[in-house]
Amino acid sequence: MKEALRMGNSAFPMVLVQIPMCNEKEVYQLSIGAACGLSWPTDRIIIQVLDDSTDPAIKYAKYKWRSAILRKATFLQKSFINKRRMSNQSTGSCHYPPSRKALKEQECRRWASRGINIKYEIREKRNGYKAGALRDGMKCSYVKLCDYVVIFDADFQPDSDFLHRTIPFLVHNPEIALVQTRWKFVNSDESLMTRMQEMSLNYHFIVEQEVGSYIYAFFGFNGTAGVWRISALNEAGGWKDRTTVEDLDLAIRAGLKGLKFLYVGEVEVKSELPSTFKAYQHQQHRWSCGPANLFRKVAMEIVRCKKVSPWRKFYLIYSFFFVQKIVIHIVMFIFYCVVLPATTVIPEVQVPIWGAVCIPVITLLNALGTPRSFHLVIFWILFENVMSLHRTKGTFIGLLEVGRVNEWIVTEKLGRVLQTKSGSKVPKKPRFRMGNRLQVLELFVGFYLFFCGCYDVAFGKSGLFIYLFLQSTAFFVVGFGHVGTFVPTSS
Template structure:
């Protein structure tokens, strides 16, 4: 379809090319690197990058290119993602909340304060000179976008985020696809930090404060510690304090601060404010997978460079559902033992707190048990019918 469309425009005299690779060497980084090797690229100053499910508006380039053209210090213009299937199921609603907060707060603040912020891998335009100066695309991790952004930032290049420049895209609507995506997004940054920390320290082109910001704030806090703190505090430490009454977690640490942080996450998606409580329960479950992926990345273990393309289905699921009145579900593929194990652990803690505790944490524990059970039996996201 894309090839036919390119040929149609080429027949009208438009300078357009359709290129594909015959291998998957280097995965996405390899494809991006290969794309810049063609002769016609030498005549270009910028490269726009979109994943297959992204749909930019016709005036996307007209609105983005001027920022690069009139400011030679800018290497990247990043657009905001919008999601065409956010209402498909509760799983996509949860993702929308997390990603809208990321764009509304993290990317917006990083750009406005001229601090470092990462390239999102798609929906952006790069200055080719900046890519080349930073060393080009590298396939040493599964986050080639973050890898290039960090290296370009260490060369002194600036990035710009445009919140009003929006690109339509699709969220993974099956839990299996979402888990693979989250593994890549959590394992990749940790693995990149392991491989780049000395390079960041040794660079001389940026200030010490910039290096500290990238190492501490961007990597350690946001990409590594945040997952582990969420999982160990809410799913391990807090439950274990019920069994050891001598250890007491202050109310401000167990209730007030988590509630404030959770409320702030509704900034990007106010329409989903009523889902905030379930969102934090679901995020606690996912922090288990993110923590595991982060540890794998830090240790550079076997799965650290595992690349699985995130499945996006578009209208195919709706079409299948309309053709199949009865869904055939393979329950063996949907059972997740780790989540069910934590559900059992928290259920025991909840019962113990109900009988002997004094803080009434059992209300939270039982609700968290339900969430772990829902995920443990795979009853989350869109169910894809089998033929």
Template sequence: MTPQTQPELVRQECERWSREGVNITFEIRDNRNGYKAGALREGMKHSYVKQCDYIAIFDADFQPDPDFLHRTVPFLIHNPNLALVQGRWEFVNADQCMMTRLQEMSLGYHFTVEQQVGSSTFAFFGFNGTAGVWRISALNESGGWNDQTTVEDMDIAVRATLRGWKLLYIDDLKVKSELPCSFNALRSQQHRWTCGPANLFRKMAGEIIRSENVSLGKKLYMLYSFFFMRKVVAHILTFCFYCVILPATVLFPEVTVPKWAAFYLPALITLFIAVGKPRSIYLLVFWVLFENAMSMLRTKALVMGLFETGRVQEWVVTEKLGDGLKTKLIAQVHNEPHVRFRDRVHVLELVLGAYLLFCGCYDIIYGKNTLYLYVYLLLQSTAFFVVGFGFVGK
């Protein structure tokens, strides 16, 4: 199936349902202006939208159950202060490879802990961009879809909250979707998911502070917990401490790192992550190594977002294999030329891998070995080499 045939197949399917009496319309635009925000904004201009009170949003790879609207719309009907009902993502290809299992662990924690806590305590969380139902009047009152950043979903959630609207997340409302199984696709997705929130924080922090419709507690939660700690500090701390500073301590014997900072606290945090997907608890070591290896990419994207440099507005559609076409497409891939070596190699990751390998070897030869730091350094350097050479994912 080529990209050119997909819209035609969707159009034919819509026509088939229309002939059976279903009120359905197929729309497509001929440009990518504003990317997803532009497409959503264009869709809201159609006349039939003015006859509706709510809008449900799904990305192309999402498969909602038939009762999705029956489980979401009543919340909006009975609570006029509610702007959004958000469902949880489940993944049809989580067992496809190690990389998808590790993604499932991170996203499991995101939904089970971060989204649920934000919804139940301050009625604020970042809209996930799909698997949700919005009140159209809330969208219009909040200014509609804005393409000022690459995270239009988080942007509209912030602006709606600042105008007094509440958001609801339902953890047992599960919608099937798909994880990227190509490493380059994951890199593009993680760049957007890190750069966009940092850029939004830069642009919206002042408006959050000045808002008169939000309590002081909610302002502190949005600025400190949601944005500053989770979208900024978490990425910088992971990269700087575990990939730069901690390895460098082996070169300076007079510098000592407390065990609680080097091992106990990270172990506790890692166990909290496992709450989201207990079935993958035996993969925690791999998850830590992979997340640290991805921290360089995220830190780079974070800097771009905060200082609006480089690829701050880059939007690359995340490639998905397609669960229904998985077998067919994998067979096609085997018949295609291999990806060029230079397109698969990531130089910065290889450089950091070499740095970690050097520090690990130095610790074995000259170190005190009281914390067995070289074990972590050698394992982490291996992870950076695997990522740097692109030997991860499908």
């Protein structure tokens, strides 16, 4: 890229930056501003904002009518009403003036006035969720001019040199289809729940993604903070909305074409972790249900593929999908929250000590990815066991393809809310609402574990009551809604 500077802007490849959005009212300005701040020739980059917002309070700017306008019907108002009637677009009552503008469109126009090549795209029907938005965005005529596409979710804020540190890998290595970078979390210290998330995701990036890239094995696209070669993306079949993990679906199809991926861990992109438990719960449902449902649909495609070796097929089916995406969730919940507690009540069922401590010892390795949080490893194990309940439920929903299998709820991010609520912290004790705070499943499992612990104290000799009381407490804490950040609802 440095040599290209001497040849002028024409030597730089054309890059498309896609930012899919849906109702992210607190973070859209941050992500659009970061994308527009990327260091790249302005005539060789296109910023594409894909807005799927449905909330009128977010989509349209507020407008206050003046009393004089309300009392007098001007010629402009009459002409607007007539035009609206002629086009059969009457909505019954006019709450917005004819000059209303989408908030995100206004933001895009503000950056366009500064010379940024930015496009604001909306679609009438929100089919396919994020995959549908990305697919429709790729159909725009100006995309044909681009060589590479960068994807950032609405809460991601890349550094200005992001393209200079990623694009060269694709320019000089034609066999590479994807360059994936690492996520860096700006709110990891917000609560104990965000610290737990940081530990899990750091292990994913530092170990799973790094190793998968280093040994040229398969690793999944994270859906954001990555750069695709557009020709490779099209060769893999483009975006499909058959599951809620469209990023993993695309990566699987590209991998079966023999395309290579590269993980560049030293390039970090700032992002935000889910702060509320509801948001985290919805995210984990999608991340567990989606891969299980995708496995159901691509297993035979992997078996029949002729472009990859039998060893890679075995790795994809057994290790990547069966073990990492399905078995791990079921084993953690069934063994540690059902079978192990039952041994205190049913003495005929015996679990050797090595079996009980094997997985916790292995999970200690996860904490090594976040050394500063190593002292929280016990809380992390207890919290992961609680979340295994939701992941197990999501896995079965995905495998059986029932219920909420195709449910997509946008992960709510708080953005600047935390800095605008009376200082830098959000009040920790909002008004209690039973329907919003109680988690019935967690409470049920918590009472089961507590009963087994009491039974072990009274009649047992295994000493498991220490673990059972700790684990039941974790379920109760989550069940009564005392986890994550709480933002009181305003009138």
